[in-house]
Amino acid sequence: MRKGTLIDQNLVVSLMVRMFKDNPAVVSLIKPGKNIENGIRSLANSTFFQSLHRDGIWISSNEGAVALCFHFNSGKFSFQEFLLDLRFAIKYIGFKRLPGVLAREAYRKKQRPADGNYFYFWFFAALPDAGEAAFELKNGIFDMARKADLPIFTETSVERNQKIYERYGFKTYQIWEVPTTKIKFWFLKWEP
Template sequence: MRVAEQADKQQAVMILTQAFDQNKSVNFVVKQDDHRVDRIRQLMEYSFDYCKEFGEVYMSDDGRAFALVLFPEKKKASLKSMMWDAKLASNVIGLTRVMQVLNRETLIKKNHPRKPITYLWFIGVDPRLQGKGVGSKLLKTVIEMSERKERPIYLETSVDKNLPWYKSFGFEIYKTIDLTYELFLLRRVVSHPELTVQQTMSS
């Protein structure tokens, strides 16, 4: 696993577009028309750029899996970010649907703590390699980074079958939002193994 560079953007966008093609949450954000797949591609381009600017992008060594991580407190408005947002609104969401999508984001963010967190925006694997442990290795990388920085990890998923996988890595469902689909909000708190050892010794 390694940190992705700008040169890896095209590969990341291709993999994530394939991985999230049928995702309910992504398709809620993306305008549903004949250009749907291209709109998903543009969403992934936006997300990659945003995470490179205000977070980190991790990838498997073979370039078949990517994790887009955002550090929300680092987000700052700039001419560049405002241009990205405007392009997202017009080319991906559709101007008539912007408020609907913004309301969704508000519902999610109001359930995040004020302290610094790791927001796992997207994690996706080449569909041909799913179930082979590639995504698990990538998620472990994100967890290890967050543990070092003492940041809890927050994410959401609309895919029921992914819940046991996340739970196996210590994530818990702390809220469910009813949109036109069910969105599960998950978090993983920072573990302190040294405290566990001390508690055991003193008990």
């Protein structure tokens, strides 16, 4: 496992686009009538820079898997992140839908500790034939959390992923269904 850098942007974004075309929570962000793949690419670029700014991009040695995971308190305001988020919001979410999306994201954030002293496992993407890449990243991130003696928080809107997280030691502490979209989120925590 290695830390990602700016030169890894295309690799990370392409893996994320490939993985999130079928993710209901990600797809629901994109305004109907917009190109889903372009919207996911825009979102992936935004999350790439937010994670890069927080030293939170991790790439498997075979480059078949990536994880965006960082100490939540790390990083400060970045104008570049703000512009990317603003562009995504205007072009792919739309002004009418923005309050609902912001409310959903605020609710998700409130389910984690307010002090921000934890690792946030934001996104994971892997090629189907990546082999041991997922285990390499999992083990590396768990080791990082153990050394820092910090928990890892994540959430998923894919039930299959929730079961995988639990298989690796995460505990589901809340399930929430978004009233407007009926999309379920599983909130999970892993303790070192």
